[in-house]
Amino acid sequence: MADRPGRGVRQTARVCPLTPTDDRELLRARGSLKWTGTRGDIAAWVAESDLGTAPEVTHALHDAIDRGLTGYLPPHERAGAAQACADWQRRRFGWEVPADRVRLVPDVIAALRLTLERLTPPGSALVLPTPAYMPFVTMPAAWGREVIQVPMATDADGRATLDLDGIDAALAAGAGLVVLVNPHNPTGRVHTREELEALAAVVEARGATVFADEIHAPLVHAGHRHLPYASLSPVAAQHCVTATAASKGWNVPGLKCAQVVLTGDAHVAAWQDASEGVSVLGAVAAMAAYDHGEPWLDETVVYLGDNARRLAEVLATEAPAVGYRPPEGTYLAWLDLRDALPPAARDLEPGEVAHWLGRASGVTVVDGARCxxxxxxxxxxxLAMHRGLVEEAGRRIAAALRG
Ligand SMILES: Cc1ncc(COP(=O)(O)O)c(C=O)c1O
Known part of the structure; x- marks a missing residue:
């Protein structure tokens, strides 16, 4: 690795990892959006983590700052980040993808906008399985694109699954692209090969495109396996654009360096460079995360999985009417409060449930209607916080629901 510019300097941890703390004053003093953007007692809303990042990432960033690497993105950092992403996909998921098919963009929303602009019929609608990551619901309208929401179904085991008939109907009505988020925000599903293959058949039959948002792929819990959609089959690879980033797995979303993987041969020519706005520190962090941050990630995923199960225990005892399956991937818990809300909160308007819960419990969460x-x-x-805060959040929510 040392022979590749941009990838040689980062190796072992010399910085202590940030240990989880339940000290709210300290958390606020650290200054994150998550803790300073709410007055609630427990900040459990925006998808940032209280657990810091890998020491290798911290070290690489310190090193870059010390070298004065705070200018525009140089070609060697761009190439290094693309190569590190390709290597990571191969090592972690067994997906062989050439580094020259990996392009950098500032973030996943930019990747979706560019994919729509460049690879779908002008003005065509997009299909969004819902619930969904909030900006996917709202942003496309600003780009002149209609979002067709297709509610996910629930299978016999109570898992959220794609409604293939609904997706097919939306494609038949002229939509050009399906947004697949896997692992899924907010339900935490990690789709199985069978589910993904069934989607691929529907999409291929309609000549549409899949935008596969795999930003949460590093965060898959024991017993589940992430399968990159484009790795399913040559057919899926040709109709798919994949977006990913180190930003959720290693908690560096502010550093602006997502990656787009172009597996469709026809897509390559249509995709001119779009790396304007990618930050050099984001590229440095992505390289360090993918190349050296796996041990820290693995420990963090275990901690997050235990948090998810602990919340299930607390809710099962103290608020059994709340619907909750611990996530298969991501650090997000999707709580169904419909049968658990007290009479005073039953008639709340869409968007009001989180406000009510925030007032009643002191826990700041995202309202599901935004999804x-x-x-x-x-x-x-x-769930990406100290275990004690997860337990307290569960107990506070339960007490609020009891009225
Ligand atoms: C599913 C999903 N996609 C995209 C994003 C945006 O991430 P970024 O801004 O790092 O590209 C998020 C952030 O939470 C997300 O959960």
């Missing part, structure tokens, strides 16, 4: 119409009555809770 699409089907999310009314649900809230999304961020």
């Amino acid at each position: 699409g119409e089907v999310g009314h009555g649900f809230v999304r809770l961020n």
